[in-house]
Amino acid sequence: MRTELRAVDTSSAPDLVLRPWRADDLDALIEVYRDPVLQRWTRHPVTTADQGRQWLKQTQQDWDDGRRFSFAVLEDVADGPRLVANVVLKGVTPGGPAAEVGYWTAAWARGRGVAPRAVTALSRWAFAQFTGLERLDLLHQVDNPASCRVAEKSGYLFQEVLPAYPPFPRDGHRHALTASGPVAATVSGDAR
């Protein structure tokens, strides 16, 4: 079921390709995780090559287990694909009505709508792929306004404030998108 997705370009940013992570993404992964902002907002920071290999191995195992699906997001540029982000669909259960999305964008690629476009492509794929899936949740801490904007721009509507949950010390927001939400209108290209 491993698959590749596409998200359309914008006036200032190229197409995005979303594909499962591969072992040869190691150097790019470690480079991205040098960013302290990313380290602050992630549960499992990658700081060494061993951690990176373990991270990549786990994402491949997760695909095989069928509950968590991580995609490397690459810009489709002339001199070759470049890693710009990660998006993940998690908490999938057979026939289950709800799952969750997560994401980060490399520091050098922020502010160009990478995360909203990738989340939109991922959301569309999720609803098409998993029978019975009716709702996707998106969680972020209250003091992460950039992530709140990603939710809004991806069509995820604010639902509720959640109490703080380790390792994040502050309350969070839950946003949600339903299968009949606006996602279908904002992405071109199909899961292949």
Ligand SMILES: CC(C)(COP(=O)(O)OP(=O)(O)OC[C@H]1O[C@@H](n2cnc3c(N)ncnc32)[C@H](O)[C@@H]1OP(=O)(O)O)[C@@H](O)C(=O)NCCC(=O)NCCS
């Ligand atoms: C949150 C995050 C994924 C946004 O990704 P992105 O691809 O930059 O998304 P966008 O381009 O749509 O920008 C979203 C918001 O980020 C802010 N932003 C804009 N340019 C930025 C830049 N150069 N650097 C940082 N943030 C910027 C703006 O508030 C923007 O909202 P706006 O479009 O209303 O101006 C990214 O900042 C990130 O990876 N942060 C660290 C990890 C993280 O927070 N993950 C989510 C955990 S819930």
